Amino acid sequence: MEIGLQEVSFAYRVAGRQLPVLENINIKVSPGDFLAITGAGGSGKSTLAMLMAGLLEPTAGRVTLDGRPVRGRGKGKDTLSWQRVGMVFQQPEQQLFAETVAEDVAFGPRNMGLNGTGLEARVKAALRAVGLEPQRVSGRSPFSLSGGQQRRVAIAGILAMEPEVLILDEPTAGLDPAGREQILNVIRAFYRRPGKAVVLISHNMAEVAELARQVIVLHRGRVALQGTPREIFRQGEALRSYGLIPPPLTRLMQKLRRQGAPVTMEVLTLTEAREAILAWLGA
Ligand SMILES: Nc1ncnc2c1ncn2[C@@H]1O[C@H](COP(=O)(O)OP(=O)(O)O)[C@@H](O)[C@H]1O
Numbered sequence: 001m002e003i004g005l006q007e008v009s010f011a012y013r014v015a016g017r018q019l020p021v022l023e024n025i026n027i028k029v030s031p032g033d034f035l036a037i038t039g040a041g042g043s044g045k046s047t048l049a050m051l052m053a054g055l056l057e058p059t060a061g062r063v064t065l066d067g068r069p070v071r072g073r074g075k076g077k078d079t080l081s082w083q084r085v086g087m088v089f090q091q092p093e094q095q096l097f098a099e100t101v102a103e104d105v106a107f108g109p110r111n112m113g114l115n116g117t118g119l120e121a122r123v124k125a126a127l128r129a130v131g132l133e134p135q136r137v138s139g140r141s142p143f144s145l146s147g148g149q150q151r152r153v154a155i156a157g158i159l160a161m162e163p164e165v166l167i168l169d170e171p172t173a174g175l176d177p178a179g180r181e182q183i184l185n186v187i188r189a190f191y192r193r194p195g196k197a198v199v200l201i202s203h204n205m206a207e208v209a210e211l212a213r214q215v216i217v218l219h220r221g222r223v224a225l226q227g228t229p230r231e232i233f234r235q236g237e238a239l240r241s242y243g244l245i246p247p248p249l250t251r252l253m254q255k256l257r258r259q260g261a262p263v264t265m266e267v268l269t270l271t272e273a274r275e276a277i278l279a280w281l282g283a
């Protein structure tokens, strides 16, 4: 499934007045893509995520699924197409509601018409996909779990609908390092499956550097930078001017350069950083 945004603008209506939030956005997400959307707080990331998930409709421009112009969810006709796009909200654990974990995860697929053993199998597979043992957690109250586990249950509820595109809004915010790593593993495992695409909203630059194939930097509702992580992260000064702090490894290379070491800025992983430093020391 391909999601397209063409010249999309969006304004919220507040007390009868238009509050413009996004301006002329062009994005395409195809199977196999991993797009990170980043930007300072208030730059429009969450609004953009909701447009890409069909939860808001643009004020101008158009949204397409597989090239076909669509309206938002819940408008009758296009709801089925949007089922192929899963959206994980910020702090999704706040939306857990059922008495048991299994019931919570079953909610989405049941609404899609699944029941019986088919539904049960979906729920189990989704729980396993987020690293939870179905037998141990299914009957428990979601509220008896840790924060990180609750978030994984909420994500399982989306995965159980078997989306082709997974959009996640700040999925690791507020988690400890172990919880963060577990969520990243869930995202990696989803992305490894053929035909899937991920849109990750994050202001964690290390996360973006490690996972994304393409990066969009939003600044005041416009696309300020767009490119591969390497292309984006070597523009340290620009990133700072958009309210972002480059990833730690990029900052390290920048410091070395300022001290006169001619190391490359094209570094995304520890291995690459080591190679760059060794190359400089060797020379
Ligand atoms: N429901 C809403 N009604 C009115 N204004 C909103 C609403 N949601 C967000 N905004 C405003 O839109 C702008 C972008 O918000 P948002 O998309 O949440 O940005 P981000 O996720 O990058 O922090 C902000 O100025 C915010 O105050």
Ligand SMILES: [Mg+2]
Pocket (backbone or CB within 6 Å): 045, 046, 047, 090, 169
């Ligand atoms: Mg947000």
